[in-house]
Amino acid sequence: MATRKNVASMRRPADDTVPSRVDELCRQLADDIMEGTLLPGIRLDEMGLATRFGVSRTPVREALRQLEAMGLVQKRPNRGVVVTVITRERLTQMFAAMAELEAACARLAAQHMSAAERDALQTLHRASLGLVQSGDIQAYERVNQQFHMALYRGCHNGPLLEMAQAMRRRVAPFRRAQFRVVGRLGQSLDEHDKVVTCILRGDPDGAATAMRSHILTVRDASHHYVESHLPALP
Numbered sequence: 001m002a003t004r005k006n007v008a009s010m011r012r013p014a015d016d017t018v019p020s021r022v023d024e025l026c027r028q029l030a031d032d033i034m035e036g037t038l039l040p041g042i043r044l045d046e047m048g049l050a051t052r053f054g055v056s057r058t059p060v061r062e063a064l065r066q067l068e069a070m071g072l073v074q075k076r077p078n079r080g081v082v083v084t085v086i087t088r089e090r091l092t093q094m095f096a097a098m099a100e101l102e103a104a105c106a107r108l109a110a111q112h113m114s115a116a117e118r119d120a121l122q123t124l125h126r127a128s129l130g131l132v133q134s135g136d137i138q139a140y141e142r143v144n145q146q147f148h149m150a151l152y153r154g155c156h157n158g159p160l161l162e163m164a165q166a167m168r169r170r171v172a173p174f175r176r177a178q179f180r181v182v183g184r185l186g187q188s189l190d191e192h193d194k195v196v197t198c199i200l201r202g203d204p205d206g207a208a209t210a211m212r213s214h215i216l217t218v219r220d221a222s223h224h225y226v227e228s229h230l231p232a233l234p
Contacts, residue, residue: 025063030173040085095219106211108155178221
């Protein structure tokens with residue numbers, strides 16, 4: 001018979017920051033696309049990918065579905081799944097939507113975050129400083145994800161949280177890639193600092209403005225990375 005502790009553990013939501021095998025495959029393939037290892041038009045063969053990663057075709061198939069939802073691959077008649085040409089218009093539109101969703105989250109977080117949630121957000125922000133100083137991009141990216149998730153949860157609005165998470169998954173490869181732009185880690189930290197300052201002093205308008213500006217800067221850095229590493233954006 002399960003104890004109360006075990007039952008509570010079973011009901012606890014999964015940690016969004018812990019990737020599944022499918023998520024890992026999706027991330028690796030997305031990074032290969034962003035780095036230009038997999039160029040636009042290349043066909044992605046399920047069996048070949050399964051052999052490469054030492055898995056069955058099932059997780060590969062699901063990873064390709066996720067990549068298709070992100071707009072990084074598409075199914076074509078008689079060709080299967082191929083890498084998509086990334087257009088400037090689509091990239092701009094995705095980040096415009098992301099900016100408004102995260103601005104709304106920041107606004108509500110400034111109004112509704114508990115004292116404990118504000119302390120946790122500040123702790124994550126402080127932890128980022130050492131990662132910037134060491135130049136640890138991968139660790140900073142993980143803490144950055146936790147930082148934004150803390151804001152999503154802190155808005156205390158379920159539908160908005162779900163929409164922000166869904167859009168974040170769609171732009172995730174671009175948000176990771178922008179950290180490879182020289183000087184971007186320090187800039188990101190400074191932008192986060194403005195958001196945190198507004199939230200801690202209970203300034204909804206300031207938090208929304210700072211977050212919107214942050215995401216639009218992420219957009220510009222993503223554009224810069226894509227233009228530097230991939231064929232010219234159409």
